[in-house]
Amino acid sequence: MQEEEDSSMHYNNQTQQDEAQASLFAEGTLQPNRIQLNMHQKRDIVDAMLLKMQDALNISHVTLHYLKKKGRLRTHTASSKPALTSYHKVVRMKWVLSHINLIQGNENPTFEDMQYTIHIDEKWFYLNPNKRRFYLLPSKEDPYMAQQSRRFKLKVMFMAIIGKPLYGRNGELLYDGKYEIFPFTQQEMAKKSSKNRPAGTLVTKATQNVNREAIRHMLLNKVILAIVSKWLESVPKNVVIQWDNVRPHQIPTDEEFIAATQAHGFNI
Structure with a gap:
């Protein structure tokens, strides 16, 4: 009770x-x-x-x-902040000051509109995450996910290219500023036969080591071509590519790369 x-x-x-x-x-x-x-x-x-x-x-x-x-x-x-030295602070201040328009008279200073600046950056994505949400019909079975190793998971890096939207004199949208997203991949010959393909078939694999050479190849064969193909003919062709200062981001100085940045009347 x-x-x-x-x-x-x-x-x-x-x-x-x-x-x-x-x-x-x-x-x-x-x-x-x-x-x-x-x-x-x-x-x-x-x-x-x-x-x-x-x-x-x-x-x-x-x-x-x-x-x-x-x-x-x-x-x-408390959250972690970047450990900036005095040199880093001076460099950042110089970069900000370099984007201020020249002052004429007593008018207030203004920043550049950065209409012709394109930002690029990379991002890692896991091909097989540990958890994934699905929306299924009541009659469908639950998907089964399996991978050989949960510690060494396959991942792929993408490079995104985006700029500022361009508008006309009357406010109409000329270009939305979205150029492309490219994956870092490479094609290799399959060494052994499997149930999916015979030996000798070209297989696309994600590049696991994105170094300086991979960045140069991406800029030369993907990024510059995407900018040139989607750039408007009515705007100047002086383009600035902005990225962060990670170690693989080294500006190539070889003749092939310089020729690609100056082709078709561009100055990238």
Whole structure:
């Protein structure tokens, strides 16, 4: 009899909580994607934090809670910042100042509109992530995912090319600034036969070591050609490619690359 009463009380409390959450959802004051914690769960989290502070400071957690309640202690979440040296700060300031238009008279300084600046960057993507969400019909079976190693996962790098949208004199859109996204891949001859293809077939594989030579090949055979093919004839052909200063980003100085940047009247 006691067990039935306890289960009934638990059911009633759960029903009241569900109705309260439903009303909050309807009012818009409760976010559905946030985990709702009760007072006991919140107290457990606070106690765990105080115990960690107690071990680090060698102070009783009761004293820590008292100091926190009185405002003698405060919480702060720190995030990592780039470790900039004095040289880095000067270089960054010079780069900002180089994009300020010349001032004539007493007018306020303005920045360049960067209409002819194109930004490029790379990004790694895992081919087989550990988790993937699917939207299926009720009659479809769940997809089965398998990979040989969860530690050494295949990944591929893409280079994205994007610029500022170009507009005409009347405000009409001339070009949206989206050039292309290219993967770092290479083709190799299959050494052995398998159930998918015989030996000797050309197989496209992701480049796992994106070094200086791979960056040069991408710029010469993909990026510059995409810019030249989609550049508008009515705008100047003085193009600036902006990228970050990672180690493989070294500007090639060979004659073939320089000739490609100056072909078709461009000055890239």
